[in-house]
Amino acid sequence: MPNAGAPKSGVVLLDTRARTPDHEHAVHLKLADGLARLLGCPHVQPSHPPVATDGYYYLPTETLVDPKRHAALGICSEQDLFGGLVAHPYMATKAISHPLPAGASFPPGWTDAFARQASDALLRGYTVFSKADARSAAQLLLTDGPLRIKPVLACAGRGQQVITTADELEPLLADMDDQDLALWGLVLEEDLSEVQTFSVGQVRVAGLTCSYHGTQQLTRDHQGTEVYGGSDLVVVRGDYQALLQLPLDEPLRLAINQAMAYEQAAEQHFPGFIASRRNYDIARGVNPQGHLRSGVLEQSWRLGGASSAELLALQAFADDPALQRVRASTHEVFGTPELPADATLFYQGNDSELGQLSKFARIREHDHSE
Template sequence: MPAACDSKTGVVLLDTREHTPDHEHAAHLKLADGLAQLLGCPRLDPAAPATAADRYYYVPTETLVDPQRHAALGIRTEQDLFGGLVAYPYMATKAISHPLPADASFPPGWTDAFALQASDALLRGYTVFSKTDARTAARLLLLDGPVRIKPVLACAGRGQQVIDTADALEPLLADMDDQALAVWGLVLEEDLSEVQTFSVGQVRVAGLTCSYHGTQQLTHDHQGTEVYGGSDLIVVRGDYQALLQLPLEDHLRLAINQAMAYERAAEQHFPGFVASRRNYDIARGTTAQGHVRSGVLEQSWRLGGASSAELLALQAFADDPALQRVRASTHEVFGTPDLPTDATLFYQGIDSELGQLSKYARIREHDHSE
């Protein structure tokens, strides 16, 4: 049964991006519809005129920046949105995942305290906000092996390059805008081989909390490029401690604990941070010296590729109070596949940029045991 929505008058999709692809917009609307059902509210057109009595639940397409500005919309706590809110732009990106090199420049609101507290959960690397500091960071990291250059606004690993020499950094820096770099930053990180990437996350909606661990799958688009193909999640009712009660392999238990440490550091050192949707990518791989390393790559405090599976899990827990665990998955398939009979379709059509695409989610393996 949906939760009562006596404090909210509707759910509104808040698209803050300059451009949203067709398939993403359709999936976002479907997600907003599902959240509205959970909350017992209608989904409203964002263009609908608001009155002083309106209290909306927002579904933003990005992590929101500037709590004071968004308080005017009524976004103050995690009960007001599916996503997250931070005080400064860099806090919304993977820039937080590393400290600065010594004597580096930094933007307003920067704190080294986050990386210091979360150090055991991080890979070796640096965040920089200028080209001069990027050169310094590269020289330091290259002493131990290849370095991965990671633009902080790119998704799904796009735009990343691996360098073996300091000279190889220069053409990459030449393409970067100094002003954007000063606001958003750039990550330089030890490059790992034989990498496995795990997802750890938590969502809190309509009085429900569920937490999960999972993996991502890759697929090929119509051009043959390897791209994100979906997520497979084990979702439990409750917080991260409930997740840790599962029988877990050591590397998974470590990944969950690293995500928790990363999140605690954010809650402690980022004033104004709130999030009802929390997702962390944790990489496990081998360094140039042959050491196995695990660390949080980045956070997602906004709706993401796994959110359709998160929604189905929330709905299952809401419908069945005895349910303790489910397996939920998302799938992005290029072409015209035969959909499984248990698929919940989020998009199917010819996207103007990607071509024929289907996006769906499934939920399986219901478990009532405690």
Template sequence: MPRSREPHAAVVLLDTREHTPDHEHATHLKLVERLAHLLGIAHVQPEQPPVATDHYYYVPTETLIEPQRYQPLGIQGERDLFGGMVSHPYMATKAISHPLLANGSFPPGWTDAFAQQASDALLKGYTVFSKDDARRAAQLLLPEGAVRIKPVQATAGRGQQVIEQLEQLEPLLADMDEQALALWGLVLEENLEDVETFSVGQVRVAGLTCSYHGSQRLTHDHQGTEVYGGSDLVVVRGDYHALLQLPLEDTVRLAVNQAMAYEHAAEQHFPGFFASRRNYDIARGLDPHNHLRSGVLEQSWRLGGASSAEILALQAFADDPALQRVNASSHEVFGMPELPADATLFYQGNDSELGHFSKYARIREHDHSE
């Protein structure tokens, strides 16, 4: 019998990053506890190494790369983890959201078929894997307006720069490592103004599936910088088609359909891809010609800022089989506020990097209507 079909002994955090901030590690452990409760099994501390004879349910901190590396742990499909698996590094990043230049360099496993199939769900731009290709891409895009330069491994918009002239690209390229660029890539994308960012996603755990649409909130850190502050989600029991049964605004319906097209292209063209946690950021804004544009910015096939809300929603559906829809939200607050009465706390403390910081999630507005 394949190991993926054996009962899981416990839930364990699988931290594959070189460094995890204090608040994130504490939050991840709380999510592990919540998932263990949902699955009806124990959870073990990551300091306890997995035993070869045990079959764990894993909670990776990143999208896992190269399935053969993790098969000895029993990770063979989406039933074995909260997150996802891809076969090549670039597939785990926003690099997939744009095609290559003609005759552009590319890493092992690259396929143009994904961007071709998902083209209606993408913004205008290119993914490059060399500095020369970055210059060529900028020359093609800049005549149409400002260009956003996006390091593919950065999250929450960090490290992004907007250029209006080709000379502005050189200082950015000077700081980039050629080998890292060749492996992971860099995105150059049309810059939108007055941007609204939608979240669309789906989680599948313990025989339950729920799907959602929502939006992100911004907040200010202790230095006054605008950063991610949480997500507000409308979550339904079932797949994306159940989500489309809601009376959605046209902009939200478009975002859901674009996320579905993006995901379908990944399933078609990325061999070895599977995920139990799927989240997509879709941007809607004005291009330099004042035309409305909408497209998927990136995917997240791993733990994310909305995962606390996702897991609370899953638990609500597990507890009440008649429940069809909930509003769930995640919150990241700089400081030590008094929490709402219905808040589930995931972290509150003095983080060594962020200072006083709080993370919690809420479930509201239960809907039992079919």
């Protein structure tokens, strides 16, 4: 269990994005309120730029990059933020999930040692930082069948394309900015069918650690498009080993072990990496040769769609020291549904981009058994 550390003077929302949608900003404020309650301090909006001596706890909207710059805010350990901090931009994305093709160019701080150590937890694929290397990697992968092109800054599978020939790659590359590609990277990965996606994560706040496995649900937005509709989590008090004590089927047990291997490789090979919120998507499916494959798709070392459920679970464990396991869920519903009696509302309104939307979380199935 992490040390609770020195008391914090307040929780500060650190919005590092150019623009945050209304509904997300409302959720972030509510999360900051909940973290403040856990930490026993107020949620504050500083009147001056924060400095280390302020003693704040931060809720960043993205994985932070550059430990030296953020040390000036007082972010030096996982006890100083809900989220994560890495040394170089590519470390914050799914670019870390694959090695480079031989002889490829790479950005400062890149190491293939991560992918070597985590190889059993990864799908087959390559990360590239130039268009020429993307072409080389595509040639290598296409010999075994279709491959998936994955922009590393996109979320929830957006922007991904499956190609079956090298010619199909060219129009995709034509739309990419060379400088962005050199900084952030691009992933080319074996394409799986019949995919099942597991979510595995851990949060550590105020001396509490809880770990979980879960699934994501889809819903339809006002245009009829399938989008993220929430997460359903089984959360235990303790670390991943406590999670592995649950009765689990083999695919889920493998997914948890792969998430652990991925995380251990990050801790070993990414100097300056800290994270109090860790979430991994693990895919299980059939590759073009008909073989069953399982591997970590990406990490999230920042608040995410499941964080409202994570917060409710942390609060439940803080309120009841005998509590060992809960089921927590998040829900995103378009329109104006009647909310369940046990719902904690995080947002309800007419979002300027998405229309009428409700976002809430629930916690149930409290289990006190050891």
